[in-house]
Amino acid sequence: MIIASCVVTLELVGVSSLKEKRSIVKSVLKRLPQKFNVAVAEVEHQDVWGTAVIALVTVGNDTAHLHSQLQKAVSWLENHRPDVPIADYEIEILS
Template identity: 65%
Template sequence: MFVATCVITLELEGVRSLKEKRSIVKSVITRLQREFNLSVAEVDRQDAWGTAVIGLAAVGNDKAHLHRLLEKSVAWVESQRPDAPIADYSIEFL
């Protein structure tokens, strides 16, 4: 069994309030959960307006499949959410 995690840092330029940030982050989290069947949560920088850090996790028996799944998730955010560009991301296996 493998546990794969991904941490994505989003730059939210132009966001002027935590309410606006929460709206964007909640939308991204909900869509990632629905599209890729992942566990997703905001994991850091909750009080910063211009940055969001979200964590993704998946469990499976094929390490390559999990890596592809997380890479596809990152690519989805890049292509579908131009309002939340990715500043950095990392994938790890536990």
């Protein structure tokens, strides 16, 4: 069994409240599992307005497929959610 994770740091430009941030993050967290076979959660900076850190995790037996799946999820975020630019991301594979 191989576990693949991706930690993504999002910049929330123009967000002026935690309520607004949570609305945006909730939308992102809802769409990613629908589009990709991943579990998602906000993992850091929950009380910081301008930044969100989310983690995507998936499990399988093919490292290349899992890496590709997470890379596609990051690309989807970049292309379909320009309102939440990606500041950084890191993919890690555990076997």
